Amino acid sequence: MIRILFLAMVLFLSLPVAAQNALVLQSDFGNKDGAVAAMKGVAVGVSAQLQIHDLTHEIPTYNIWEAAYRLEQTARYWPSGTVFVSVVDPGVGTQRKSVVLKTKSGHYFVTPDNGTLTFVAGSLGIEAVREIDEAVNRLQNSDQSYTFHGRDVYAYTGARLAAGVITFRGVGLELPLAVVSIPYQRASFHDGSVIGNIPILDVQFGNVWTNISRELFQRLNLKHADQVQVTITHGHVVVFDANVPFHATFGAVDQGSPLLYLNSLNNVALALNQGDFASKFGIGSGGDWAISISPKSCNKGK
Amino acid sequence: MIRILFLAMVLFLSLPVAAQNALVLQSDFGNKDGAVAAMKGVAVGVSAQLQIHDLTHEIPTYNIWEAAYRLEQTARYWPSGTVFVSVVDPGVGTQRKSVVLKTKSGHYFVTPDNGTLTFVAGSLGIEAVREIDEAVNRLQNSDQSYTFHGRDVYAYTGARLAAGVITFRGVGLELPLAVVSIPYQRASFHDGSVIGNIPILDVQFGNVWTNISRELFQRLNLKHADQVQVTITHGHVVVFDANVPFHATFGAVDQGSPLLYLNSLNNVALALNQGDFASKFGIGSGGDWAISISPKSCNKGK
């Protein structure tokens, strides 16, 4: 009797805590209607104990690139085992695959395989990819709905995985170790300059974020307060071309003044202290926005 | 001793899980200030373990119709026992009743009885209605506040019900099996056409949602790729009148092209693939927006 009691207690103590990982939702649904709440209801129906969090639901509609970037920006700050569900799905109901990526870091990403995994597959590493078997992993009685896989398939599968109702194997058949990737230019060091791209803006503050890493930037051998020559082009048009000081943080320059710094992802970025660099200088983001950085040269300084 | 221990453990294992249901909050308060957080603080004060979720807080101010629709759109995806608190309350402090509706599906709705329950009362069925007894179910020391029943009465009562602090009976006296309903026109089949209303837009994507159910639509005997004659009128003005193909999902037509489909609530809807149907054609929603659908006829096709 005591043994049984003891075993029951050990089981109880170990099971519920061990089995549940956080579920993190991202979409382009906005927060004005009931779409996100329908997804959460499905998840709570899978497990009432599930910890459900939002990444963002304000991805611009159909913008897979930004969805990919927001996962890259945040996933590494969540514990291994966290299950991300990302639903930016312009191809809902077409032949794009519904997959779960497990990264080498132990994170899971439940999403249409449409480019959303572009960055995390590279940075966190592909451990395995499985295709969601909708014969098993689909909300009951939802088979007449073709337009809301976020609720019927992705939230449902993500919740089951996070709650331990299914294992990763239970998702469905294993696919080759690859995901659909959006092509993009990587940053490089060339002839004393670093050349990169502006993948995204820090929209809330108007800071300009680049894909130039700390490591690459360090090849310029700059120290804080050094001036840097920065040229930003949109296609063939030069939009910004000026010297900017390199500093650790905003407060190192006067209010309203520009600086170059390393942002919270350890990439090169540009800001105005308490101002909006992007709107002041008309900077955007995307594949056709390039940036070149070099130490200020007396020959070409202005 | 062992028996007592065993009983204690059984009690412990059964109680906390059984007693707590999710609490889901909806309002027209927006997310810019502290109103929603004050409600959540009151709920956490009732039970630190409570799982609290948001439906939306961006219901347009005083728009009871939209509050009613968002409950209808989402409640069925939450488990039985879930407690919804909806506070769109233009009549706060007047004689409208504060009630809790229990539906036949086992969901609870805590709200001013001002039309917010129009749809869920019909679709989920009225099991019982109780009036909130504010002598018991009101935040302590809040009796000098007349303008924030969302915090002082609804969140407090909803949290107590969800956490099992009170039973449904503990809400207050039972009322007749009825709620205040906003009058609206139901969809109908007439002379080979289906006539309905546009209760709401899928605002994030610009899709036009109707109140025409799958069952009613099926009386037109259409199959995928068939053309449908769609006429949308605002009052007496024809705003849209064209043929549109019926498809299962957006990807079946070219980007930017229109289609008629069955939405995530199994109602007829109109969309542009990756576009915004409502803004392109100037469609709105409400009681004075009517839609007529019929199979394309050679006689009147254009």
Added chain:
Amino acid sequence: MIRILFLAMVLFLSLPVAAQNALVLQSDFGNKDGAVAAMKGVAVGVSAQLQIHDLTHEIPTYNIWEAAYRLEQTARYWPSGTVFVSVVDPGVGTQRKSVVLKTKSGHYFVTPDNGTLTFVAGSLGIEAVREIDEAVNRLQNSDQSYTFHGRDVYAYTGARLAAGVITFRGVGLELPLAVVSIPYQRASFHDGSVIGNIPILDVQFGNVWTNISRELFQRLNLKHADQVQVTITHGHVVVFDANVPFHATFGAVDQGSPLLYLNSLNNVALALNQGDFASKFGIGSGGDWAISISPKSCNKGK
């Protein structure tokens, strides 16, 4: 054996519930990108069981005054022990101190000490202030990031405190019993009138909130339905000057009509029933917006 089992069970029953307090996050980061989610990931990494809630993330960028007000508006509705993390931090990376305030009410506030604590320090009382020791209370491997203390220091420390990983003493060294305060004018009674300030608008509804308390207002000896003479000035310009009735709640006047009432914080406020007082009359908020209230006098009534 039984005793050990019993002790283990008692320990288990008492520990997890006692140790965890709610974590409430506020910032000016907006909800469009991954900044808030990165903070939450760090918190979940500290403790998977933590209950994490949002106050708001739509504080206007760099607006410390509004951050201070939103804490004041909500903190008292949360249970003692709740940990608030507020990150409106225009001086990130400069010499402003990172602190945790414990109030006499038992609430904790984790924030840059830049004025954010102006109101709660006064209303809830300063029990103790400690400076965050970043040698201990900083996310591992984040020391190369200088611009996101919200994630690396504040969310991390707040989560550790809320989860019971550290005690308040574990935050760092104790500071004097003082916080940085933004100067502001207090309301006063003078010559039969009450004079106050408009610290903030109830933005969602357009109501005008003042810093005039119920107690101060009561010195005017008014009863419901009495007319009140209200004058609002912006600097030296009179923006609003009219009689308004005093009522308990909006529904006491016709739709669109003005009233003076006591708001959900027990302060004097102005509204139009189901309308937007602030935009109709062009009222703003801040240190240069003053309001004067007196009983309607026959001599000067208009």
